[in-house]
Each structure stands twice: as structure tokens, then as C-alpha cells.
Amino acid sequence: MKGLILATLISFILAFGTLWFFFMDDGGPNIESILLTERSKIIQSLKKKAEKGDAEANFELAKRYRDGDGVFKNDNTAFKHFKRSAELGHVKGQVETGYAYEHRIGIKRSYVKAASWYRVAARLGNNPDAQFYLGVIHFRGMGGVEHDFSLAQKLFNQAAKQGHAGAQFFLGAMHEDGWGVPKDRVKAYVYYSRAMQQPELSRAVDVKFDPEKMRGKLEKKMTRAELQEARRLAKAK
Secondary structure (H helix, E strand, O other), X not given: OHHHHHXXXXXXXXXXHHHHHHHHOOOOOOHHHHHHHHHHHHHHHHHHHHHOOOXXXXXXXXXXXHHOOOOOOOHHHHHHHHHHHHHOOOHHHHHHHHHHHHHOOOOOOOHHHHHHHHHHHHHHHOOHHHHHHHHHHHHHOOOOOOOOHHHHHHHHHHHHOOOOHHHHHHHHHHHHHOOOOOXXXXXXXXXXXXXXXXXXXXXXXXXXXXXXXXXXXHHOOOOHHHHHHHHHHHHOO
């Protein structure tokens, strides 16, 4: 009986040792190496699909090169695949291509080309990021793109209706200061309030968004009647 127990114990130790070697030994295929192998297979699959003209594969591959996810980070290669996906009709790829041109990521800066790609995504995909980014370029009249408050407001309105915090913030500022629209502190308050409710603010603008701070400053300028109306409208959906 003792011999049987001992034999069973030895077998268990040997089996456990084999598993330990397989998963943990530096010389063997541990968990990390298995995951790396699987990730490599995914990358290779994406590359093959991208070469065949798959828009989604190009877009996913671009994100991986942009983020250094499973490949060495490379902005130039990321841009190449974003642009390819954009040319194949991928709306998010069109937005990222415009963003790359605007912010000089993997390609020479061109506000004109950035606006062109944003325009495509805004028109074909009704994409709120594209509408907002294009609105900012027209709002500021950047790099040869027409300065147009009216068009910027139209684009911001389109994005704001889809819950875009950056667009709501800009509409608040436009109504507060009268940029292309009549000054309206009540509307400005409402737009700042809506922007405050969003989980994230846009990455596209090189100023720090703080709708809460802006609304706080605005409140000090408002009459009691204006503030009551603004708070009522801000609560209404």
C-alpha cells in the first residue's frame, strides 16, 4: 500500500514538474511566448487581408502601428494604412487620415488635405468627430482653409446633436462671445452644461477644455432671470 502511495506521489510530482517547465521555464514556451505567437499570427493575418484591399484590416493594422500594439510603433506605416483604409471608404480611417494631416503624424502637415478628408467622413459617414474637427479648422481659418464662422457653427451643431462634447463647448463659446452668432448667455450656459455631462472631451483642440470653469465665469455675468432660464433649459432633454 505504501509503495502504491509513493508511486502515485512520484507520478504527480513528475507531471506537475512537466507543466511547470512548459509554462514557466525560461527555455520553454511560457504563457507570454504563447500570447506573443498568437498576436503575431493576428498581425500576419491583418497584413495579408490589407494587401488584398480589405478596408477594416488596413484600419486595424494602422491602429496597431500607431499604438505599438504587437508591432514596433511606426507613425509613417500607421499613416499609410489609415490612408489606404480611407481610400477604401472606411469612415474612421478617413477621420484618422485627416487627423494625421492636421497634426503632422507620419506625414507632412496639410490643413487643406485634413479638411478634405474630414469633409468626406462628415458627409458620407455623418461622423461627429469629422464634423467637429472640420468645424474647428473653419472656425480658426487654418492653413489656407476658409475662415467661416457660419459653416463652423453648422458643423458644430451636427456634431453636438450626436453628443460631441467638443462641439458643445465651442457652441457655448460662440454664443457667449458672439462669434458668428448673436450673443446669448442662456444658450452658452446650456451648451457648456451639456459638454460637462460628456465622459470625454475631444483630443483635437490644442486648448484645455474646461466647460465647468467657463460656465462658472459666465454665471457671474448673467442676470437672475437669465440664470433661471438657463438652468431650466439645461435640465430639459
